[in-house]
Amino acid sequence: MINVVIFGAPGAGKGTQSDKIRQKYELMHLSTGDVLRGELAAKTPLGLEAQKFIDNGELVPDNVVIGMVGNKLADNNKFKGIIFDGFPRTISQAIALDDLLFKKNDSISLMISLDVKKEELINRLLLRGKDSGRADDKNEEIIEKRIDVYLRETEPIIGYYHEQNKHFNIVGEGTIEEIFARICNIIDKYKLKKEELTMTIESDAKTNFTTVVEDAKLIEETSEKEEKVEEQEEVKEEEEVEEEEAEETEGEEEEEEEEEEEEEDAPIKIEIEIGDIKVVNGSLKIEIGDFELLKNSEVEIEIGDISIDGGNVQIEVGDIEIEN
Numbered sequence: 001m002i003n004v005v006i007f008g009a010p011g012a013g014k015g016t017q018s019d020k021i022r023q024k025y026e027l028m029h030l031s032t033g034d035v036l037r038g039e040l041a042a043k044t045p046l047g048l049e050a051q052k053f054i055d056n057g058e059l060v061p062d063n064v065v066i067g068m069v070g071n072k073l074a075d076n077n078k079f080k081g082i083i084f085d086g087f088p089r090t091i092s093q094a095i096a097l098d099d100l101l102f103k104k105n106d107s108i109s110l111m112i113s114l115d116v117k118k119e120e121l122i123n124r125l126l127l128r129g130k131d132s133g134r135a136d137d138k139n140e141e142i143i144e145k146r147i148d149v150y151l152r153e154t155e156p157i158i159g160y161y162h163e164q165n166k167h168f169n170i171v172g173e174g175t176i177e178e179i180f181a182r183i184c185n186i187i188d189k190y191k192l193k194k195e196e197l198t199m200t201i202e203s204d205a206k207t208n209f210t211t212v213v214e215d216a217k218l219i220e221e222t223s224e225k226e227e228k229v230e231e232q233e234e235v236k237e238e239e240e241v242e243e244e245e246a247e248e249t250e251g252e253e254e255e256e257e258e259e260e261e262e263e264e265d266a267p268i269k270i271e272i273e274i275g276d277i278k279v280v281n282g283s284l285k286i287e288i289g290d291f292e293l294l295k296n297s298e299v300e301i302e303i304g305d306i307s308i309d310g311g312n313v314q315i316e317v318g319d320i321e322i323e324n
Contacts, residue, residue: 001106002027002081002191005088006183007157008114009150010143011124012172013179017114018085020180025187028072028079032087035068036060057136057145059089059153066096073100081109089154094161110190111161112183114172121147 004021006014015031022029036054039047046068050060069087076082088094101107116124122143129137136142161167168186172179 002109002187002194003084003101003106004081004187005084005108005111005161006114007111007154008116008172009118009121010146011121011128012114012116013124013176014085014114016176017180017183018083020176021083021183021187024184025083026080027083028076028081029083029085030069030072030087031085032060032065032068032089033085035072036065039068054136057142057149059149062090062093062096066093066100069097070100073104084108088157089150091156091160094157108161108164108166109194110186111158111167112186113158113167113169114179115169116172118147120173 002025004027006018006021008014015033018029018031021027036047036050040051040054041047046064050064053060065087073082084097088097098108122140125137125143126140128134136146158167158169170179170182170186
């Protein structure tokens with residue numbers, strides 16, 4: 001999109017140049033003069049109110065013009081931009097136009113000012129008045145007043161657009177084609193610069209996208225590595241816990257085995273006691289079976305006093321096997 005404001009005093013040739021710009025660059029021509037004349041021809045309340053100001057060589061109030069322009073912008077979908085002819089003419093209108101375009105995600109691209117001497121402007125308008133029949137083009141006094149109003153109220157807009165680096169001053173004298181060539185030179189340079197800027201932005205966007213993708217991959221890879229490290233640490237911790245538990249279990253088993261061995265190795269003491277025996281005219285036989293003694297075991301056999309009177313006593317002790 002390219003939106004051009006063509007600017008200049010009455011008689012500077014805005015309408016003629018706007019039509020040529022419109023055709024070459026496929027722009028919608030928005031002329032507040034045409035819009036107002038349509039209202040005048042239809043004799044609408046808006047047209048009748050505007051007529052008073054036009055006849056006196058005064059500007060139509062901003063609220064009327066801005067409302068018309070806002071409605072016109074809605075019809076711009078099929079064009080490659082807009083050529084604004086005769087609008088804005090005041091700082092307040094310029095600000096209002098910027099606001100309207102901003103809401104459409106758009107803006108003014110260029111402001112082209114046609115610079116024509118006052119004497120030339122008067123001569124052009126008087127000449128045009130012979131063919132147009134417009135009263136405001138036939139009266140030199142009104143013409144001068146219109147030019148003075150332009151210089152006083154609308155020329156400051158140059159400063160407004162100059163601060164935005166959008167203002168270009170074009171010599172508006174010479175043939176129509178010479179003036180048009182100067183205008184096209186400015187527009188073409190702007191388009192070329194915009195295309196280069198667009199390419200740079202697209203290239204930067206592509207580079208940024210690639211960088212973002214690479215960063216995302218790096219983040220993903222880093223995240224995966226961190227997850228693997230965490231998994232390895234968890235596995236290691238689990239293994240350490242298992243080893244500790246295994247060591248504790250092994251220690252407990254060893255303790256149990258040691259206790260069992262201690263119990264097995266604990267000395268066993270067997271005591272066999274036979275009290276006092278008295279034998280009279282008889283015999284006594286005492287038999288003690290085989291013994292198998294573990295190491296550190298002890299067997300103690302005690303036989304009390306034996307009193308024998310006319311008899312015999314036989315004591316037998318079986319095999320005693322001692323381990324180690």
